Amino acid sequence: MKRVLIVKVTSLGDIVQALPVVADIKRAFPEVQVDWAADEAFAEVAQWCRGVDRVLFAPLRRFKKARRWADFKSIAASISALRACRYDYILDIHGVYKSAIIAFLARSSRRIGYQSQDLGERGAAFAYTGRFGPRPRCNAWHGMRISAGEALGYEAEGPAVYNLHLPEPVRPLFRGEGAPVAALFHATSKDDKKWPVTHWMVVGRELTQRGFRVVLPWGSETERVVAEQIAAQVSGAAVLSRMSVTEIAQMIDACALVVGTDTGFVHLAHALQKPTVMIFVATSPSHCGVEAPFRSISVGDGFSVPPICDVLEAIDYVYGGLRAVTIQQGSAAA
Structure with missing residues (x-):
């Protein structure tokens, strides 16, 4: 086997959590070339993964909104790049029309996708010459690893390996030295996923009392207004300037702690081992959550607003627990 194409088009958190499939494939087939097809808006995320050899992308989301001629030409050019080589396998681990169309246009006799009941859009089934097994009874992220392994004939074993390598920041991320930085990602794409603003204020004040510098990123004017409301009630908190995806990733990598809702950048924090x-x-935390001993934890049941005390206990677990493990490791090495 020489070439494999993974199709996972959007969104940020989903692409981040799909990246361990690359490490699994490279572990099973060290010489294989692994390419990735994504929407242009999230292409850089796949490019950060050391195991991805080539990222194919087009402005699919932007074209859907604006229907601009320049974007149509970019899509046409991306199809030529997509068809430039033949793949031994194409794995569509997205399962909607746009991912199926990409899989269908790429050159391969083995296009593998989910079974009909597991597809995001059932009509996507037209593109596939083979199917993954039934969706495993585990979280979505490990399920993708299992499905890819079934298709290519290996077992997904061990913890997820993201292999992320970010570009170096072009300027200092935070002014001053000393206090560890905690980023609060209060914003999310859907209102029903938001945690109350007053809860964020309490957590921000508690983190300040514990010696953290609190920073608040945002992506829209509405989110900026909320960030300023929180910062006004948290001594020393800073509302950051608007940043690109790469700049936010670099900011996360420089933080000592990340607290946020179920959103892509918080998944990225987990992948960066913060x-x-x-x-x-x-x-659903059981389907979409993150977990790593003494480092990452999901809070809430997915049906109600988690209380502040649960989030503070979780902060103690991931930050205090990680420091305790580091101290123990240092003592053992000495």
Whole structure:
């Protein structure tokens, strides 16, 4: 086997959590070339993965919104790049029309996708010459690893390996030295996933009392206004300037702690091995959550608003627990 194409088009958190499939494939087939097809908006995320050899992308989301001629030409050019080589396998681990179309246009006699009941859009089945087994009874992220292994004939073993390598920041991320930085990702794409603003204020004040510098990123004017409301009630908190995806990733990598809702950047914090607390209000933590001993934890049941005390306990677990493990490792090495 020489070439494999993985199709996972959107969104940020989903692409991040799919990246361990690359490490699994490279472990089973060290010489294989692994390419990735994504929407242009998230292509850089796949490019950060050391195991991805080539990222194919097009402005699919932008074209859907604006229907601009320049974007149509970019899509046409991306199809030529997509068909430039033949793949031994194409794995569509997205399962919707746009991912199926990409799989169908790429050159391969083995296009593998989910069974009909597991597809996000059942019509996507037209593109596939083979199917993954039934969706495993585990979280979505490990399920992708199992499905890819079934298709290519290996077992997904061990913890997820993301192999992320970010570009170096072009300027210092934070002014001053000393206090560890905690990023609060209060924003999310859906209102029902949000945690109350007053809860964020309490957590921000508690983190400040514990010696953290609190920073608040945002992506829209509405989110900026909320960030300023939180910062006004948290001594020393900083509302960051608007940043690109890469700049936010670099900011996360420089933080000592990340607390946020079920959103893509908090999944990225987990992948970057930062102490991470993910808050679930309306989505399933068992299906979409993060977990790593003394480092990442999901809070909430997905049906109600988690209380502040649960989030503070989770912060103690991931930050205090990680420091304890580090001290123990240092003592053992000495």
